[in-house]
Structure formats: C-alpha cells, structure tokens
Amino acid sequence: MDRDATADVNAPHSMGTTIIGVTYNGGVILGADSRTSTGLYVANRASDKITQLTDNVYICRSGSAADSQIVSDYVRYFLHQHTIQLGQPATVKVAANLVRLLAYNNKNMLQTGIIVGGWDKYEGGKIYGIPLGGTILEQPFAIGGSGSSYLYGFFDQAWKEGMTKEEAEQLVVKAVSLAIARDGASGGVVRTVTINSEGVTRNFYPGDQLPLWHDEVEAHNSLLDILNASNPEPMST
C-alpha cells in the first residue's frame, strides 16, 4: 500500500458536520453534532461547534476548523469594540454582517460555512445563514454542513412557524440525530444552545441517548454482560 498510514492524523482538521439554527416564539436554538475529522480519523469526537461571540450572539461553525475559528475570533474582537462604542449590546444583524464581510472578502482563502444566531431587543430572535461564498441570508431556520444534505426534506416536512421552546429543541435534536445516522462526517453528541430575552442555556445529548430509527439496534453496554446474566449457559436448542 502506498498510502502512508499516518496521513490522516496530520491532515488539516475539518468539521464534516451538521449544524442547525432555528427561530421559535421568543428566541433561537442553535444545534450541532460534535465530530471533528482529519480525513477518516476522528480527531475530536466531542467538539463544541457552537461558539460565543457576545452575551447574546452565538455561531455554529462548519467546514475548516481553523478558518471558522479565526473568523469567529476576529468577529468577537470587532463586536467587543463595537459594543463599547455603542454603549449597548450589538444586534444579531451587525454580528452576521461582520461575519459575511470576512467570508466574502476572503472567499478565495476561506472554506467555512457559518450560521449566526442570537437575540436582541429590537428584532428578537434571528438566524442568519452565511454559506461558502459569503452570501448572507436571514432565515426562519438554517441548516449547514455535510450532514445538512439529508435534512432538507425533513425540514420541509417538519418545520412550522411560531413553535414553543420545547418543540423547537426537540426538532433540532431529532434533526441532528437523523443527520448523524446518515452522514459519516457527523457524529458524537448533540449540543444545543438556546438564546432568548432571559439569557443563554446550553444543553447536551449524549450519543447513546439519541432517538433511534427503524433499522437501528438498542445500545448495549457490553456483550460481556451475558456472563452476569441469570443463566450463563450457552443457548439451548
């Protein structure tokens, strides 16, 4: 074999990813998987792809891990200065605009898709999708990353306007789980961040507690449990 066995370990980190942002009646919910891969090797199986920019604005990152991190660092820096100058929290629109200016003006060098979500007192909860070329699109919900391909039909069916916080959270978790099930580049756990007038809440859904689909098997801790079972005899005919 001419392929070096360690090629994957040193390759650039990419987040295959499934990321989602959804508005509900009162705020937004951001959701993501937790797999960071370098080639076929899972470099981090519990990464946090939902990153804070300000107290009230968070982003979901997909694509190149390095590119998305640097973009979010710059925007956090600019937003911090902007907040000091303005004397009040920045709006979600301003945060999204700063992200897209970086994404658009450096489109030849960057490879990252970003979903900006947050809450401000003027517009309430808002989601902005900023895919690869640096377009900015305000949407009631946005999906991104390699896993999102499997979710377009799902959202067409399941999305509705004016959901409650609980409905929206369940929708996000279900969607990410579906994508994890079908997309090899997404996996691990599901993380969600809820942002509304009251503040920010983080939630965590471990991989083995995600809803199962028709052809999946119940999770087992270990097949060695059979030794502790009541009847340790081999199967009888």
Place this chain on the structure above:
Amino acid sequence: MSSIGTGYDLSVTTFSPDGRVFQIEYAAKAVDNSGTVVGIKCKDGIVIGVEKLIASKMMLPGSNRRIHSVHRHSGMGVAGLAADGRQIVARAKSEAHNYESTYGEPIPIKELADRVASYVHLCTLYWWLRPFGSGVILGGYDRDGPQLYMVEPSGVSYRYFGAAIGKGRQAAKTEIEKLKLSELTCLEGVIEVAKIIYGVHDEAKDKTFELEMSWVCDESNRQHQKVPEALLEEAKAAAQAALEEMDAD
C-alpha cells in the same frame, strides 16, 4: 461678554492664563453672527428650520440650501461659515455610509453625532488647522426613536429637546421653552418652528430672509426630507399672521 485675548489668541494651540482657547471662542462668534437655525424634537419626529438671510435679490429662491440630508434617516441644519458647514456635512455623510457598509444597519444617531463632534474637535487640536467656523443641528430618527443633537465649533455635542444657534438663538430658545414638545406632533411642530423663525427675525437690522425647513418623522416615513410645499406655505402664512397679531398689540 467679549474680551480681548491679546497675545493668547493667535493660535488654537495656545491657552490663555484663565484657561480659555480664544481661537475656538472666535470661531463660535462666526456662528453667533449667522442666520438662526432652530431644531425641535416632537413626539413623533424632528423639525429643523433655518432663517436664511438673502444676500442678494439676484439669488434664486431655494438655492444656497442650509439644511442637508446626511443619510436616509437624518439631516443637519448648518449655521456660520457656509463652506465650513459643507465640509462637516460631507464628513457626516461619509461616516454614515461607512458605518452602514461595515455594520449592515443605518448609523445610530448618537454614534453619528459622536463622530461629527470628534471630527470638529480634531480640527481644534493642531496649529496648522483652524477650527470650523460653523455649528450644526443634527436631527435623525433611528430604532431608538427621534433624536436631536447640536455640535458646536469647539467639538462639544449634546442631545437636546430643542436647540437654536445663530443671531436669534436667545429669543428662539425662550420661545421653544414655552412649547409642550412631548405633546406636539411634527405637523404642529412645523407651524411652531415657522412662527419662531419669523418671530426672531430682526427686520431693522437684517435684510429679507427665506424660511427653509425640513423634518424626519412618522409622517415622512422616518425619512429626512424638505417639509412638503403645501405645509410650508401653511406654516409661513400662520407665522405671518402671528407676527401681525403681535405687532397689532
């Protein structure tokens, strides 16, 4: 009120022994000697009015505008040296444009006022620049509602309910204080501003004048624009009538 600053007034980078910068005070005099500019904040918007003293009968009515739009949502009335005022307006337009390009939203009026004030102040810091010989009244309507600011040649900027600069500012301020601004709509405010300007104009000392007015309010869809022709005529007529009533006493 005026004092001679002999020796300490040659440069804007010199303080007098009693802590004054005379060049800035002299710049303010240029504003004080110009036609009155009045601005008021009504409950649904801002009205700005200017007493435009006409230098020559040859001038076309409506020319030499003293009120300029800075952005869709804001405008400023200028007093003092006209050319200096034009520079301030140009800078304000540029700041507003740059802000929107970077942040994706119209510039908050407070931020615009801060930037204009910083720029005017900048020109009082170097010996090779002279201070602006003009002051502006900036009015705008952003997502925090209508706001009125005034920027003086020294670079100070405050937010106001009502402001006046120029020749008739003392009399104008007295008249403004009589108004119940929080209950006034802009439609009513336009009439009041016209009355004030006609009231403070000194027939004896000055030549004829032209009234220029603009507003930014709910009526105008939160856009800064000239007060519509019909309303302007109505305001002028009301102001004339009020003047005649006063003279009749």
